[in-house]
Amino acid sequence: MAAASACGGSGCGPHCSSSAGAEEDAPAERLGQLSISGAASTACGKCDGGGATVAVAGGVGMCGECFRAHLFGKFKLAVTSNAMVRPTDTVLVAFSGGPASRVALQFIHEMQSKAIQSWETSNAQALPAFGVGVAFVDESSILSPKTKHEIESAFEDIRSIVSSLSPGEKAVHIASLGDLFASESEDGVGRLREVVGMIGDETGRDDFLQRLRMLLLQKVALENGYAKIMLGSCASGIACHVLSATVKGHGYSLPADVQYVDTRWEVPVVLPLRDCLAQELSLLCKLDSLKTQQLLDRPGSGINSLVASFIARLREENPSREHTILRTAQKLKPFSFNKFSANGYHDFLPSRLRPKFQNVDSNESTFTEILCLICGSPFSESELQNLESTKHKAQKKIDLYTAHCCQSCRFQIIPSDTNMFEHFFSLLPKFWTDKVNSASASHNTLRDQIEDYLLEDDDVGT
Numbered sequence: 378m379a380a381a382s383a384c385g386g387s388g389c390g391p392h393c394s395s396s397a398g399a400e401e402d403a404p405a406e407r408l409g410q411l412s413i414s415g416a417a418s419t420a421c422g423k424c425d426g427g428g429a430t431v432a433v434a435g436g437v438g439m440c441g442e443c444f445r446a447h448l449f450g451k452f453k454l455a456v457t458s459n460a461m462v463r464p465t466d467t468v469l470v471a472f473s474g475g476p477a478s479r480v481a482l483q484f485i486h487e488m489q490s491k492a493i494q495s496w497e498t499s500n501a502q503a504l505p506a507f508g509v510g511v512a513f514v515d516e517s518s519i520l521s522p523k524t525k526h527e528i529e530s531a532f533e534d535i536r537s538i539v540s541s542l543s544p545g546e547k548a549v550h551i552a553s554l555g556d557l558f559a560s561e562s563e564d565g566v567g568r569l570r571e572v573v574g575m576i577g578d579e580t581g582r583d584d585f586l587q588r589l590r591m592l593l594l595q596k597v598a599l600e601n602g603y604a605k606i607m608l609g610s611c612a613s614g615i616a617c618h619v620l621s622a623t624v625k626g627h628g629y630s631l632p633a634d635v636q637y638v639d640t641r642w643e644v645p646v647v648l649p650l651r652d653c654l655a656q657e658l659s660l661l662c663k664l665d666s667l668k669t670q671q672l673l674d675r676p677g678s679g680i681n682s683l684v685a686s687f688i689a690r691l692r693e694e695n696p697s698r699e700h701t702i703l704r705t706a707q708k709l710k711p712f713s714f715n716k717f718s719a720n721g722y723h724d725f726l727p728s729r730l731r732p733k734f735q736n737v738d739s740n741e742s743t744f745t746e747i748l749c750l751i752c753g754s755p756f757s758e759s760e761l762q763n764l765e766s767t768k769h770k771a772q773k774k775i776d777l778y779t780a781h782c783c784q785s786c787r788f789q790i791i792p793s794d795t796n797m798f799e800h801f802f803s804l805l806p807k808f809w810t811d812k813v814n815s816a817s818a819s820h821n822t823l824r825d826q827i828e829d830y831l832l833e834d835d836d837v838g839t
């Protein structure tokens with residue numbers, strides 16, 4: 378089972394296919410250079426403090442305190458230098474129950490506590506403190522059967538973890554994947570199961586569920602007025618995504634997924650733990666006794682789990698391999714939606730960071746990429762050409778939907794039987810297909826507006 382774990386069982390976010398219970402299968406010796414050595418024989422490389430020493434992959438030994446500060450420093454730097462959170466924001470933390478998102482929740486809570494403190498001590502002269510809420514995606518409706526009692530106690534754990542974080546009251550939103558398909562008459566679980574059942578490919582199904590999870594987070598954020606969604610995606614999970622995306626032929630859109638910021642979504646998504654390893658985060662949870670809850674984790678499958686076990690192998694040989702993979706992928710040019718524009722951020726930024734955001738061209742702030750209807754990948758040149766030619770032929774709506782999907786999704790997710798096409802798209806939530814409808818409508822309006830100026834075939838040569 379340990380082989381199927383993407384990130385040491387950290388369940389670190391959208392790209393992670395880690396499985397529950399991996400921790401028991403990964404004894405301390407296998408953690409390589411990343412371990413807690415009980416004896417205080419080695420001194421901390423950063424301070425003179427004693428205590429248990431932690432060795433970080435490729436770095437010096439550290440005491441627990443310094444190790445903690447090291448990770449928090451990375452998190453805080455990612456948040457501030459990318460202007461991830463404005464003082465007026467409310468941030469929705471996607472908490473899977475695993476160590477990675479647990480650490481994200483802990484760290485953002487600490488930043489919030491400090492902001493609250495300085496707001497209070499300064500008599501409201503400082504910047505206001507941002508808000509934090511927590512979302513848990515309940516996938517139990519498509520998981521291997523869990524008893525009602527198990528599910529309820531998992532929810533209870535999640536709520537108690539969040540309520541232990543004060544000051545700063547944090548709302549907990551527990552949402553089920555079925556909610557996306559719900560209508561006035563039904564709860565949506567039936568539709569969810571039917572749509573997922575139509576996807577024959579195991580990897581396709583895994584990716585589709587991943588997409589649903591992100592869409593559900595968007596729904597929760599939009600309905601409750603959150604300005605950002607924070608994921609616990611860490612270097613290990615993203616390294617898995619880099620390799621599996623390459624295998625699936627997603628190379629063109631890959632750079633979009635390995636950045637700190639993703640504004641493709643209506644509510645932007647941020648990844649402040651991108652530079653931390655899953656093992657480091659698990660270790661921190663152990664050191665600080667941060668409670669986790671992974672009862673409802675869904676193990677990955679198909680290519681995703683194969684790649685995860687491959688990465689686990691690499692990690693055994695050398696714990697810094699995951700960093701290497703991530704750094705290599707980061708050399709690819711990101712898309713324009715991978716940063717926040719200067720609008721609304723400038724005033725809150727430290728002056729040394731302002732030039733970084735001033736350079737954003739105002740034309741660039743609204744991006745022009747066409748995104749795959751299913752997975753959200755930006756379209757490559759050939760996919761764009763295909764879409765253009767389909768649009769001009771103006772046939773059935775179903776052809777338009779298909780043309781709005783990237784090659785990989787057409788191959789792995791959309792049913793290959795043409796008769797099932799229509800049914801598949803009819804089952805998808807309305808807001809999903811509406812995007813294509815409005816895109817093609819605006820295309821048609823444009824055509825109507827310029828119709829008088831278009832040359833008809835008969836006009837040519839007269």
Ligand SMILES: [Zn+2]
Pocket residue numbers: 421422423424425426439440441442443444
């Ligand atoms: Zn130290």
Ligand SMILES: [Zn+2]
Pocket residue numbers: 749750751752753754782783784785786787
């Ligand atoms: Zn796609």
